[in-house]
Amino acid sequence: MAETAVSPLINRLIPLLTQEAKLLRGIHREVADIKDELESIQSFLKDADARAAAEEDTSEGVKTCVKQVREVAFRIDVAIDRYLLDVAQHDPHRRGFISFVHKTAHLLKTLKPRHKMESEIKEIKASFQKIKERSDRYQFKFIDQGSGSSAPKARWQDPRKDSLYLDDIDIVGIEFPRDTLISWLVNGSPHRTVLSVVGMGGLGKTTLVKKVYDHQIVRGHFDCHAWISVSQSYNIEDLLRSMIKQFCEVRMELPPVGMDSMDEGSLINNLRDYLQQKRYVVVFDDLQPLPPEMAWELFCKRAFRFDFGAHCPQELEKLSHEIVKKCQGLPLAITAIGGLLSTKNMTLFEWRNLHDNFGFELGRNPHLASVNKVLSLSFEDLPYHLKSCLLYFGMYPLSFALSCGILIEQWIAEGFVNKINDKAFKDIGQEYLIELINRSLVQVLKIGYDGVITLCRIHDLLHEIILQKMEDLSFCHVLSKEESSFEGLSTRVSVNRSSLGVLEQFKKSHIHSLLFFNINEFPISFMSKFLQNFKLVKVLDFENTSLDHLPEEVGNLFHLRYLNLNNTKVKTLPNSIGKLQNLETSFMWQTAIQEIPVRINMLHKLRRLIVRYFDAKMELSLNIIRGVKFHWSIGCLKALTELKNVDANYGRVKLIEELGKLSQLTDLALVNVTREIGRALCVSIENMNCLKDLFVSSINEDEVIDLQPISSPPKCLQFLHIQGRLAKLPD
Structure with missing residues (x-):
């Protein structure tokens, strides 16, 4: 997913070069050149993504080239933010860019920010040229925009195929859905019917359907049948040929003469003629999770197959249940982890080590490679705009129940949600979330009175996969209590249980998104210095922390689009809140804020403002929802x-x-x-x-x-x- 660094940047440059072109007076041409450069390498990155997913090209040279492109994209993003911030600081009235430009356009040529930007652009263009020269030298071709390339053929062994050869003794929990599917197939409508078995990768869909497909009742009911494994790089003609061959094999017939040279149209006509007046079943292979008791049964079968008669010894029982719980009913994971543990010593130390380092083991242990690969397939199959949205779940702690409304607003502030005609961003974001749910990547936890999903989460194992991808792509850095420092190019940071000592050293001015979890204190002196160090921040989320003061320095966060103070101890908002020209969303639910400063009326981009005054001492009554005071204007x-x-x-x-x-x-x-x-x-x-x-x-x-x-x-x-x-x- 190397393209994640470039596509949003192109999308960002387009309005900058059109609606607000005068802002870039004097350097407009140079910025346009950079946009063209980014577009010229976009296809290269798409091709690199496709090859990486298929494991066709593991060249270190290509990886290095992609890494360098990502670094340059990072520099462009930061340079634009700094330039716009510097220009805004020269506006004494802060009435917005356009009015400022009309009044002082003649001064822009002499502004220091412009000269800084010009210098940065020259360096960036030189960097692009060097990357291209190196790629040509080592024959890593940059493809022209729009030319594309044929998708690489997958050469890796799909681990899901292993489930096609499982013995019945290795399978648990499919009897009821198997019999239900058989009944639908045999006793259902006599007309052509499509049955879909859906769910997240690794749930056991292939295993279930194969047992139905091979059942003697199904085989006896249909005249011919075929099992088609559809990979990401499937060829439609090969798929049709495989179907015809399998039909003929079942009926002990010879395939049509010249079939291997037929084009798509001829193959379709041949297949239609062949299936006339026949009952047939075709499975297209690329349920739900096992209930706890069946998950435990499967785990014991795998982990203790050589010892203890497939029963868990008492001293390992508690820890084993914790390990099974991490799998959340996912048969593929239970089987893989159980198989791995069967090779280890039956000691608390060995098993605790795997439990505590699960994410690390998932990435490096060959026994768990199939789990990693199958879950990664679901991610790689996503369209670009949904990949960033799914990665954002990794910024939240494991097993976290996310507010869908908050998540969508964060996506919008990050620029992940693309405008579609006159549709509201909120509605488009809701469609993105529903698509992730329909792909079984996101689990629904709660639905509101209006039928809208209000709480969601992702599977713990998918969370581990996402953490790996976030690190590989420099998408986000999760700063935990175990870390004493942070290095890297990531523009997003999730801070979980980290100490103030670490945060005080944390002065990365390029960070634009900060989410805080389980932070027990935010001293006033610390917050003032903290906000001074993060002037490019766009997303700031303090929900459920002990924050009790928002200093005047918050007004310096010119780029801030999203501010969440839900369930904090903040009592007042500073007047400088009126300087946040780009603020679009602010949540202040369950805070001690009783009045909103009149200066908030200067925030002309503000779309959502949700407030609720809460006092722990207030009595329960009709008016349990306490309003907040607003100026009448x-x-x-x-x-x-x-x-x-x-x-x-x-x-x-x-x-x-x-x-x-x-x-x-x-x-x-x-x-x-x-x-x-x-x-x-x-x-x-x-x-x-x-x-x-x-x-x-x-x-x-x-x-x-x-x-x-x-x-x-x-x-x-x-x-x-x-x-x-x-x-x-x-x-």
Whole structure:
């Protein structure tokens, strides 16, 4: 996946060279040249990715070339961020790029940032030239953009084929799904039917279907049958020839004369004629996980097949259950790990060592190579835009239950979600997630009242594979408590249980994404210095940490697009929050923040703002959702699509009237609503043509919420939640 470093960079340069071209006045041509260079090597990287996946080309020269391209792409990305930051710092009013450029374009030629960028561009172009020269010298060809190349034929042995030859004694847990599939095939519709057995790689799909395919009832019911293994690099003509040959072999017939020289059309016509008036079954091979008791049975069969009569000794039982739990019912993993442990000494030390170093063993131990390869296949088969999205799961700890809404916003802030016509980024991101779920790579944990998936996770073994790929691709560095330093080109860092001592040394100014987990303290002095070191950061997530203060220095984070303070102890927001011109999403759920500074009205790109004041001492009552105070002039935030939870009693009628100007709102939650503002609220709601979800909570249990004056409810409204006494709704 070498292309992960280049494609998003090209996508980033396109709007920079069009919509905001004047920003690059004087260096526009040079930046355009770099974009052209990136496009010229994009096909080379795609070809390198395909060859690596097929293990056809393990040349160290190609790996070195890809590594160098990734390093140059990294320099370009950082250079652009630094240039835009420097230009923004020369804007005294911070009203946005375009207005600034119109007023001071004549000064750009003398700006220091421009000269720095010019120098950097020259060095980058020279680096590209050297990479090309070396690639030509060692015959690693850069392919012209759009020419592509034929996909390399896979030469590695697909480990899934081993499951085709398993004896019944080695298989557990497939009796019911096997009999169900047989019944569907034999007793189902007499017309052509497609049955799909889906699931993540390694779940046992091939094993199950092979037992159905070989069953005597199935063989006796159909006139002919064929098993087709479809690899990533399959050839359609070879696939058709294989099907015809297998049909003929079953019926002890000779294949058609000249079949090997037939083209695709002739093969299809021949096959259609052959299958007329015949019952046939064809399996296309590229369930679910085993329940705990069957997983344990399979593990014991493999791990103790030479000792203890296939039963686990008592001293290893607890640790064995922990190892099986890591496999989460995945038959391929259980079989491979059980087989590996059967070769080791039956001691707690040996087994604990494998348990504690599972990720390392998965990458290097030949006994587990099949697990690694099969799980990697699911990743390699993804389209480019979904690979980065799946890799992002690796930034979260093992077995972590992810909020889908938060995850999608992080994808958007990272630039992974590509714009499609007028569709909202949030909706496109939701489609990405659903595709990963449909590919059985992401597991659904919870679905909301509106049918939208709210919590998800990935399989623990897939998490280990992703960690390997993140390291190989410099996608993200996971900084854990065991580490004392961090080196590398990664622009993303996930900090888990790391000490402040390590963080204080951590001054990588090029980092643009920081996620924190299990951090117990954030002293004020530390936070001020910390934010000064990360001026290029775009994603900042402190959720569920002990953060209790956000210093003024946060206003220096010009590139910040996403800020998550959920479930922290932060009490106030600094006025400098108004400097965050590029902030699009901010979550402040369950914090001690009671009021949002008026300066937030300067954030014209803000799309989602979700707040909720929480005091551990507050009594449980109707108003358990406490609103946050907003200045009444909030109507200038035209980009807002989601706003929760606003204290309607603070700004009263003026605030409600301003809300009516937010025509892009799809989700709105108001609390502390009084009868006094009812008529103004109805008028504002009528103006919200995009509103889908409305939550309204009264100031107390006796207050009546009157929505009768609404003459025409928003046409998109799907969900209306009322908390309190309600006057009669309009017809």
